[in-house]
Amino acid sequence: MSVIEMKLEREVTADTIKIEARKVQVHYGQNHALKDVDVDILAKTVTAFIGPSGCGKSTFLRCLNRMNDTVASAKVTGSILLDGADIYDPRVDPVQLRAKVGMVFQKPNPFPKSIYDNVAYGPKIHGLTRSKAELDEVVESCLRKAALWNEVKDRLQSPGTGLSGGQQQRLCIARAIATSPEVLLMDEPCSALDPIATAQVEELIDELRSQFSVVIVTHSMQQAARVSQRTAFFHLGNLVEYGETGTIFTNPKDPRTESYITGRIG
Amino acid sequence: MNTERHIASAFDRDLEGVQALVVKMGGLVEAALSDAAMALEMRDEALAERVRAQDTAIDALEAQVNDECLRLIATRAPAATDLRVVLTVMKIAASLERCGDYAKNLAKRSLVLNKMHSVEGATGSIRRMARQVGLLLKDALDAFIHRDVELAASVRQQDRDVDQMYTALFREFLTHMMEDPRNISACMHLHFIAKNIERVGDHATTIAEQVIFLATGQLPSEPRPKADSVNMGEV
Numbered sequence: 001m002s003v004i005e006m007k008l009e010r011e012v013t014a015d016t017i018k019i020e021a022r023k024v025q026v027h028y029g030q031n032h033a034l035k036d037v038d039v040d041i042l043a044k045t046v047t048a049f050i051g052p053s054g055c056g057k058s059t060f061l062r063c064l065n066r067m068n069d070t071v072a073s074a075k076v077t078g079s080i081l082l083d084g085a086d087i088y089d090p091r092v093d094p095v096q097l098r099a100k101v102g103m104v105f106q107k108p109n110p111f112p113k114s115i116y117d118n119v120a121y122g123p124k125i126h127g128l129t130r131s132k133a134e135l136d137e138v139v140e141s142c143l144r145k146a147a148l149w150n151e152v153k154d155r156l157q158s159p160g161t162g163l164s165g166g167q168q169q170r171l172c173i174a175r176a177i178a179t180s181p182e183v184l185l186m187d188e189p190c191s192a193l194d195p196i197a198t199a200q201v202e203e204l205i206d207e208l209r210s211q212f213s214v215v216i217v218t219h220s221m222q223q224a225a226r227v228s229q230r231t232a233f234f235h236l237g238n239l240v241e242y243g244e245t246g247t248i249f250t251n252p253k254d255p256r257t258e259s260y261i262t263g264r265i266g
Numbered sequence: 267m268n269t270e271r272h273i274a275s276a277f278d279r280d281l282e283g284v285q286a287l288v289v290k291m292g293g294l295v296e297a298a299l300s301d302a303a304m305a306l307e308m309r310d311e312a313l314a315e316r317v318r319a320q321d322t323a324i325d326a327l328e329a330q331v332n333d334e335c336l337r338l339i340a341t342r343a344p345a346a347t348d349l350r351v352v353l354t355v356m357k358i359a360a361s362l363e364r365c366g367d368y369a370k371n372l373a374k375r376s377l378v379l380n381k382m383h384s385v386e387g388a389t390g391s392i393r394r395m396a397r398q399v400g401l402l403l404k405d406a407l408d409a410f411i412h413r414d415v416e417l418a419a420s421v422r423q424q425d426r427d428v429d430q431m432y433t434a435l436f437r438e439f440l441t442h443m444m445e446d447p448r449n450i451s452a453c454m455h456l457h458f459i460a461k462n463i464e465r466v467g468d469h470a471t472t473i474a475e476q477v478i479f480l481a482t483g484q485l486p487s488e489p490r491p492k493a494d495s496v497n498m499g500e501v
Contacts, residue, residue, distance in 0.1 A: 221345070249345045249349075250350075250483070251346065251484075252346055258346050258347060259270055261345045261346055262272065262344070262345055262347060263272050263274060263277065265273075
């Protein structure tokens with residue numbers, strides 16, 4: 001492979017900004033959880049948030065689809081623009097927003113419904129399909145994108161909770177992408193999975209990048225290094241460093257980043 | 267340079283261990299080079315044989331460095347400075363192994379030269395050059411131990427002096443050969459020796475560049491001064 005090709009491989013396909021966050025601050029009551037975070041999340045890019053527990057990375061992730069609205073004590077200030085539009089504008093319906101900015105959680109949490117209904121739920125409530133045939137198509141294509149179709153196509157009516165952990169997580173990903181989101185937020189999506197299921201989810205993340213912006217919070221630095229093109233390091237509520245993943249892992253600028261990724265501070 | 271310890275202290279021990287191996291290797295190579303030059307000048311066959319035998323130890327150390335680095339990469343997934351330490355250590359070990367070979371080759375040629383008439387002044391000049399290069403090697407390794415970018419940069423600069431010594435010797439040997447064809451055999455050997463010592467200087471420069479990469483994350487960009495252009499027509 002030539003030098004030029006290798007460079008292209010690493011390059012981000014689109015340099016358009018999908019989410020622009022400026023001076024984002026979050027307070028949980030007295031606790032100042034996030035301090036003046038400025039970051040541009042690029043379109044069609046996997047962005048990893050890393051940092052020790054309590055550094056604010058999950059808090060920030062939850063700001064991106066207003067999940068913090070559900071926490072009574074949380075106060076979010078600053079601006080977060082999705083395609084240039086403020087997501088904290090009072091006219092924005094958070095439910096509609098979350099259809100555009102989907103989320104996958106640490107523990108697979110399928111609905112106590114059939115595999116089919118788990119995926120069909122979002123398109124149904126948002127009225128995205130007009131017929132049963134169209135819904136069938138959406139379910140199949142999402143399960144295929146989540147690399148789960150071949151394993152479940154003969155038992156779509158079985159309960160989603162009966163699947164293995166890795167399959168459940170891929171089902172949750174299929175569910176999250178069923179509403180055709182533009183951004184997919186993943187909060188430690190692999191921490192409950194074995195290495196094979198983890199590899200499958202990582203492969204999936206890489207494929208999803210051609211259609212979505214993916215933002216992943218992970219405690220595994222190797223995972224961040226493997227799947228992302230951009231990495232942001234959070235520490236004590238500050239965004240310490242944000243840049244190209246290869247640079248962050250080989251030659252970080254900030255000594256706090258260096259200490260964290262080399263295993264010197266927890 | 268990050269002076270904090272790893273949370274996993276075994277990681278620190280592994281990294282320190284592999285660096286200690288390289289420093290040990292460096293010591294053996296410095297000794298081999300100066301002993302070989304001494305053996306040449308003093309016509310000391312026993313010393314030359316010892317240098318040849320010692321090279322196995324240098325080779326074994328390089329293999330050990332590579333094994334340890336392989337294990338470190340596989341088990342610790344080093345990043346940032348830690349990753350640069352591992353890569354640098356492997357490259358320095360490879361350079362030192364080459365230098366060890368050059369010293370061994372010098373020792374071998376000294377045994378051949380012992381059976382010939384001495385070329386006036388040549389072995390003394392070679393020993394001075396070997397001493398100079400040995401100092402460069404020592405500085406490069408000291409720069410590695412202390413992550414001393416300035417010292418590493420000065421090694422790069424000083425390699426020019428070695429190149430000039432080589433060019434001077436080249437002309438000297440050429441003159442001897444033209445004066446008396448019976449000198450040709452000895453001078454050919456001496457010339458190879460001088461060239462090999464000059465190569466050791468280049469390896470010292472490589473090591474110094476690796477130290478700069480280790481400390482800063484970037485290889486030095488400006489070209490280093492060169493003075494080894496030998497003009498074949500001009501004696």
